Amino acid sequence: MASSRRLPYPFKVIxxxxxxxxxxxxxxxxxxxxxxxxxxxxxxxxxxxxPEELEDLYNYPLDxxxxxxxxxxxxxxxxxxxxxxxxxxxxxxxxxxxxLVPDRWNFIDISALLDKQFMAEAMKQHIGDIQSGQGxxxxxxxPNRPSPRFVKSHLPMSMNNPRLLDTCKVVYVARNxxxxxxxxxxxxxxxxxxxxxxxxxxxxxYFMDGNIFELPVIEHMIEAWNLRHHPNICxxxxxDMKRDLRSQIxxxxxxxxxxxxxxxxxxxASHLHIDNFKNNPYVNHESEKELGVMHKDRGSFVRKGKTGxxxxxxxxxxxxxxxxxxxxxxKGTDLKFVEELDQQD
Numbered sequence: 321m322a323s324s325r326r327l328p329y330p331f332k333v334i335x336x337x338x339x340x341x342x343x344x345x346x347x348x349x350x351x352x353x354x355x356x357x358x359x360x361x362x363x364x365x366x367x368x369x370x371p372e373e374l375e376d377l378y379n380y381p382l383d384x385x386x387x388x389x390x391x392x393x394x395x396x397x398x399x400x401x402x403x404x405x406x407x408x409x410x411x412x413x414x415x416x417x418x419x420l421v422p423d424r425w426n427f428i429d430i431s432a433l434l435d436k437q438f439m440a441e442a443m444k445q446h447i448g449d450i451q452s453g454q455g456x457x458x459x460x461x462x463p464n465r466p467s468p469r470f471v472k473s474h475l476p477m478s479m480n481n482p483r484l485l486d487t488c489k490v491v492y493v494a495r496n497x498x499x500x501x502x503x504x505x506x507x508x509x510x511x512x513x514x515x516x517x518x519x520x521x522x523x524x525x526y527f528m529d530g531n532i533f534e535l536p537v538i539e540h541m542i543e544a545w546n547l548r549h550h551p552n553i554c555x556x557x558x559x560d561m562k563r564d565l566r567s568q569i570x571x572x573x574x575x576x577x578x579x580x581x582x583x584x585x586x587x588x589a590s591h592l593h594i595d596n597f598k599n600n601p602y603v604n605h606e607s608e609k610e611l612g613v614m615h616k617d618r619g620s621f622v623r624k625g626k627t628g629x630x631x632x633x634x635x636x637x638x639x640x641x642x643x644x645x646x647x648x649x650x651k652g653t654d655l656k657f658v659e660e661l662d663q664q665d
Contacts, residue, residue, distance in 0.1 A: 341367070387408055395500055408468070
């Protein structure tokens, strides 16, 4: 077990300006109080997050037997979680027939990204049986469950426990920001706890400004990219999983100290294939939909899982503006993104 010495949270928490907060409250009905900037490059969480919560997250308990998946939102997090959990648990497909979150994974930062005022009102209106532990807030999982634990975090590396990479194995997943933006748009329209009411063009403007919970993503990915040579991080791209899932399965298996036959890898690749994955009730939050946490007429949690889907949504003008945004945000880094693939699984 890692040292229990508690570290102070090292960043100031800064509310956004009043005009921006008012716009967020109008367009994201699940964020009536807006957002706050929580680190040195402006990572956003709910304005209702407390300093104590951030310090708790910064000191999240670590154990060398634990495995983490860290990603920006909508970058293939659930896909990676299912892969990692099965690889680490000797391909226990029967054991995987239970909800990914919270039964198998702790989602540590969800209460920090949700607006506590909205959640309290939602509880009264029965938008999910939150009080009894079946709704969105229950996804945190139990930090005191025995190790080996599996921990999911959308927090950037600078906001997770600074001892993390010296203690635990971390699989980090990056994705090209254009597809991440489209996926986030559908996500925020689907979940009532976010309830975005505008169109894609407005959402993409928020995305580029970094004024959505748990954004900006490019700084998030650059921060992890700069740590990619640490022996305890396995930095993978969503696009590489789409291009050759089997090779990425083998790579992550080796990182976790596991070895599987070609037949076993083929079976896992089939299990993870998007056509099967989106029909897997244990990863697709169907129980939350039945509880009323999601809009039933706006698709499913696992949507397309495609590289290059942004081309079906962006206008030429939106694409040109987004490309300029990416170029500016990525100055000084050798991180590069694949925005489309000739072939993908």
